[in-house]
Amino acid sequence: MTLFKSTVTAIAALALMTPAIAETPQERGFAIAERNDISDAGFATSTVELTMTLADPSGRTTTRDLRIDTREKEGEGNGDRSVTVFYSPRDVEGTALLTHSKVIESDDQWLYLPALRRTKRISSSNKSGPFVGSEFAFEDIAGAELGKYEYTYLDTVTETIGDQEMELNKVECIPAYERSGYDKIHCYFDTNVFQARKFEFFDRGGQKLKTLILDDYRKYDDAFWRPHTQTMTNHITGKATVLEFGDYEFGVDLDERDFEPEALERL
Amino acid sequence: MSRPIVFLVGAAVCAAAAAQAQRLDVRPEAAIEARVFPDDAQFSDQLTDSQLSLILTGEVSWRSKDRSTRLQVKPLIRLDAEDDERTYFDIREASVSHELNRDWDILVGVSQVFWGVAESRNVVDVINQFDTVEDVDEGEKLGQPMIRVSRRGDFGTLEAYYLPYFREGLFPGADGRLRTDPVIAADEARYERDGDEWAGDIALRYINRFGGFDFGAHVFYGTSRNPRLDFNPSTGTLEPFYPELTQTVIDVQWTRGAWLLKGEAIFGEMLGDTFTSAVGGFEYTLFDVSGSGWDVGVIGEYLYDDRDQLRLPNTIFENDVFIGTRLTLNDVQDTEILAGAIIDDQTGGIFASAEFQRRIGNTMLMEIEARAFAAEDDPFIRALEQDDHFLIRLTRFF
Numbered sequence: 089m090t091l092f093k094s095t096v097t098a099i100a101a102l103a104l105m106t107p108a109i110a111e112t113p114q115e116r117g118f119a120i121a122e123r124n125d126i127s128d129a130g131f132a133t134s135t136v137e138l139t140m141t142l143a144d145p146s147g148r149t150t151t152r153d154l155r156i157d158t159r160e161k162e163g164e165g166n167g168d169r170s171v172t173v174f175y176s177p178r179d180v181e182g183t184a185l186l187t188h189s190k191v192i193e194s195d196d197q198w199l200y201l202p203a204l205r206r207t208k209r210i211s212s213s214n215k216s217g218p219f220v221g222s223e224f225a226f227e228d229i230a231g232a233e234l235g236k237y238e239y240t241y242l243d244t245v246t247e248t249i250g251d252q253e254m255e256l257n258k259v260e261c262i263p264a265y266e267r268s269g270y271d272k273i274h275c276y277f278d279t280n281v282f283q284a285r286k287f288e289f290f291d292r293g294g295q296k297l298k299t300l301i302l303d304d305y306r307k308y309d310d311a312f313w314r315p316h317t318q319t320m321t322n323h324i325t326g327k328a329t330v331l332e333f334g335d336y337e338f339g340v341d342l343d344e345r346d347f348e349p350e351a352l353e354r355l
Numbered sequence: 356m357s358r359p360i361v362f363l364v365g366a367a368v369c370a371a372a373a374a375q376a377q378r379l380d381v382r383p384e385a386a387i388e389a390r391v392f393p394d395d396a397q398f399s400d401q402l403t404d405s406q407l408s409l410i411l412t413g414e415v416s417w418r419s420k421d422r423s424t425r426l427q428v429k430p431l432i433r434l435d436a437e438d439d440e441r442t443y444f445d446i447r448e449a450s451v452s453h454e455l456n457r458d459w460d461i462l463v464g465v466s467q468v469f470w471g472v473a474e475s476r477n478v479v480d481v482i483n484q485f486d487t488v489e490d491v492d493e494g495e496k497l498g499q500p501m502i503r504v505s506r507r508g509d510f511g512t513l514e515a516y517y518l519p520y521f522r523e524g525l526f527p528g529a530d531g532r533l534r535t536d537p538v539i540a541a542d543e544a545r546y547e548r549d550g551d552e553w554a555g556d557i558a559l560r561y562i563n564r565f566g567g568f569d570f571g572a573h574v575f576y577g578t579s580r581n582p583r584l585d586f587n588p589s590t591g592t593l594e595p596f597y598p599e600l601t602q603t604v605i606d607v608q609w610t611r612g613a614w615l616l617k618g619e620a621i622f623g624e625m626l627g628d629t630f631t632s633a634v635g636g637f638e639y640t641l642f643d644v645s646g647s648g649w650d651v652g653v654i655g656e657y658l659y660d661d662r663d664q665l666r667l668p669n670t671i672f673e674n675d676v677f678i679g680t681r682l683t684l685n686d687v688q689d690t691e692i693l694a695g696a697i698i699d700d701q702t703g704g705i706f707a708s709a710e711f712q713r714r715i716g717n718t719m720l721m722e723i724e725a726r727a728f729a730a731e732d733d734p735f736i737r738a739l740e741q742d743d744h745f746l747i748r749l750t751r752f753f
């Protein structure tokens with residue numbers, strides 16, 4: 089839920105002016121998630137290249153190189169727009185996925201298949217299925233819009249993430265969209281710079297299925313925090329997927345037309 | 356992960372990013388292909404058993420730092436061990452494109468264009484000539500010389516095409532399988548329009564979307580890509596005749612939940628006759644079936660064509676039903692299976708196909724195809740009736 093970093097909504101901007109201490113665990117949980125969402129407001133556009141490494145329990149690995157262009161949401165009900173382009177493996181090189189994420193409605197998605205030069209509108213109903221064979225499900229990489237979950241504050245804990253000990257707010261996040269593969273997600277936000285540090289995903293049977301650790305956060309333009317390593321571990325299969333990000337570039341010259349389906353064949 | 360390693364990984368990725376700012380890629384590929392025909396040939400001079408091919412291709416591409424200028428070149432050579440007509444060279448792509456302040460985009464050179472939304476057949480897809488020696492299912496195309504000017508705006512996208520040179524179809528030789536009877540003499544092609552292959556075609560296409568609808572429409576004036584095959588009694592061969600074609604076209608897809616509803620229609624005029632050709636249907640996908648990660652898609656389409664088959668270029672796709680399924684495993688090797696059949700509800704003729712593909716390691720792709728024909732009363736399929744085949748292709752990317 090954080091591969092494509094989420095940003096602010098009009099509601100969130102209003103919330104800046106309201107008291108920080110919420111009454112109920114639900115209000116407090118929402119306030120924590122909102123504080124994280126607001127911390128990202130105003131990034132406008134970004135582009136980043138990353139390597140996805142898929143590892144099975146025997147240690148065999150496969151890598152995929154990708155680039156993600158993101159444009160911050162505009163207007164109520166809309167989420168961020170993003171284009172994901174694959175550089176490798178070679179047989180899928182140039183394949184691109186365009187996502188217009190929405191808060192309540194289902195996202196709009198287009199897939200570009202370079203061998204056929206075909207841009208195809210696809211169904212965005214796939215939530216729980218794996219994204220390109222990785223341990224990330226489609227719902228994990230979709231835009232993490234605030235309105236997609238219901239929040240309940242659970243606890244404040246101290247944990248070591250990477251090599252850093254930090255205080256974390258633990259919030260229960262329950263998917264509000266249809267067809268999620270998760271019963272609930274335990275979301276951990278640090279209390280210092282309010283970034284997401286860990287997610288624990290529980291399947292429909294209530295069993296802990298996966299853990300995502302977000303590490304190596306760096307701050308850009310004195311404003312925007314981005315994790316540069318994301319590790320998703322599947323506790324059932326023992327498989328893991330690691331995302332290693334290069335440097336983000338913010339304020340890149342990408343306008344709304346670069347996030348239309350007609351732009352995909354020109355990438 | 357320790358800090359120095361993080362730094363090294365970061366530095367390596369930065370270096371890669373800098374190199375990609377202005378990006379030149381040279382990506383050769385080589386494939387070996389075997390096509391196996393279990394049945395005896397229907398015509399005496401046709402090859403039997405199997406047909407081996409070597410395919411050498413690859414792409415050279417360059418993109419400017421600001422991504423506004425792109426250069427792409429993709430040649431293809433096929434060397435066929437049995438059929439000389441299937442040994443050929445083609446420039447699939449050799450184009451320069453440039454974007455002016457994001458509203459205007461111009462492309463000059465040889466390129467490929469895909470139009471349409473359907474899965475069985477795209478009746479609106481008219482820019483490129485289909486490469487039918489490569490594949491009988493209209494999945495491969497010859498490169499088309501063109502000038503394309505696009506204007507993108509709040510009103511949608513408008514594209515104007517000028518196609519100065521016509522690409523004749525390629526046809527299997529007398530020793531090849533999957534051919535007509537009698538054989539087509541490609542060298543004897545005739546044209547209705549003055550200037551023959553230099554007569555020049557024009558097209559204007561409009562694309563937009565409204566909510567769940569993706570919509571395209573175009574007009575095309577030029578030479579029909581699909582020839583009428585005229586029998587020449589003195590040579591005993593079929594000779595392609597390419598008539599003038601004017602057509603108005605719409606294609607639309609409606610996407611909602613796991614459903615895609617699709618329709619394409621052309622309203623054409625050729626040799627003084629008007630005709631309609633259309634395809635419409637649905638695609639429904641069951642995602643992550645029983646938590647397996649597998650997606651199973653079901654596709655149903657109907658193909659309609661009311662042309663006068665005696666006067667106009669033929670199509671085998673008239674009043675046919677297509678039923679198909681797509682299985683996507685979403686695994687590390689991107690395994691995919693597509694199977695389907697086109698059934699003519701008047702003649703009972705059937706064209707069935709199954710395709711499997713899976714990556715091996717990081718740099719190899721394995722494709723397996725099976726194709727079967729049942730003619731019944733269908734005159735167009737009868738010549739292919741003995742040509743059921745399997746195909747195995749291994750592609751190595753360098």
